Amino acid sequence: MTLTVTISSASKSAVALEFPGKSASEVTIRDVKVALASKVKKLYVERQKLSQEGDKKALDDGLKLTEVGFDARTEQCRLSVKDLGPQIQWRTVFIVEYLGPILIHPLIYYLPRVFYGSEVQHSAVQSYVFAFVVLHFLKRELETLFVHRFSHATMPAKNIFKNSAHYHIFSGLLLAYDIYRPKYASASNFIVNTYRNNPQFLNACAAVWLFAELSNLSTHLTLRSLRPAGTGKRGIPYGYGFGLVSCPNYLFETVGWLVICVMTNSIAAWLFFVISTGQMAIWAAKKHRNYKKEFGKDYPRGRKAMIPFIF
Structure with a gap:
């Protein structure tokens, strides 16, 4: 038979x-x-x-x-x-998502007359944020190409527009347009003689941002080591960042964006921070539940999903 x-x-x-x-x-x-x-x-x-x-x-x-x-x-x-x-590769989706801010921020930063009708003498805080955003998304692109391993090869092709809109609109167009405008220029009253023009404050923010970015990269490398190439398998993550939470990559990314919010007090920055942190919290909760379901008693009981001791 x-x-x-x-x-x-x-x-x-x-x-x-x-x-x-x-x-x-x-x-x-x-x-x-x-x-x-x-x-x-x-x-x-x-x-x-x-x-x-x-x-x-x-x-x-x-x-x-x-x-x-x-x-x-x-x-x-x-x-x-x-x-x-119709399906599209997850790797392609990520590349398209992150490419938006990489292109949008330089356009608005270097061509202020096109967007604001006048030149903008950039302040130090504008230059810092510009560097932070571009470097962050360049890092994400490199991680997509050389670090990330995907449990699912593809996603519905139509979703690329929804996924890209989050980055292209909120961390791209809205964030860049708000932060590089004349309000934040070097001679603006919003900048002169405020903490936003204090070199020590800006350098401290840069140090925290760099710590968050490198920590985020470290957790991604740990997750890569747990997933053999070409498989959807995974093990229990241990090591730096994983002692207290299941998704320290989301925690560290949240810290990086919080730095930009504190530096600028930009409405667009806070809006993106709230939306992205909320989305990451949803993903973290789901991954945390899946870890506990998959590994049962072997999974560390004291871990939270994303924020130590809280959530």
Whole structure:
């Protein structure tokens, strides 16, 4: 009897896939996706979401058919597929997201007459923030290319517009337009004889910002070491930053943006800080729950999600 997997779809007739000479304990969900893609060209592997019939939960690629409702009497397994639509690489999404602020900030910083109708003699705080923002997103681009490993290869292509808007609008256009305007110029009353023009204060802020950025990078390197290339597996993270929270990368990024808020007291900076910190808190809570669910009693009990001793 030949091993057969029947794939049903809400919009199309069922497709029968045969695996001659193989047992259910050998065939994985990934193998089924590859076989389905060879029969239905539109449904390339990354576009498929396979579930057990009557269940909407996506099945992990590494699961064997014996783990997903295989009927040993008939040598058959019934699964359902959902078309996730056109997909785009997560790495590409990140590159596009971070490229926005890298391009927008220099445009507004170096071409103030175009945006404000007059030249702006930049103050030290404007120059510091310009350097912080551009260096931050250049770092993010380099991490995307050389550090990050992704548990999922792709995402729906349409989401790139929503994801990019967060960075292009809030940390790009709004932040740059607010901070590089004449209000923050070197001769402005908002700057002259205030803490925003104090070299010691600015240097202290730069030191805290650099600490946050390097700490963030360190945690990303730790997370990379826990995920073998080409897999979605992960281990329990330990080491610098992970003693008190599950997601110190989000904690350190929050500190970096808080520095810019304190330096400028910019409405746009505070708006981006609140939105981005809220989003990171949601991601941190989800990752924290997943860690505890995946590792159970082995996961350190004292850890919080993102903010030590609090959350």
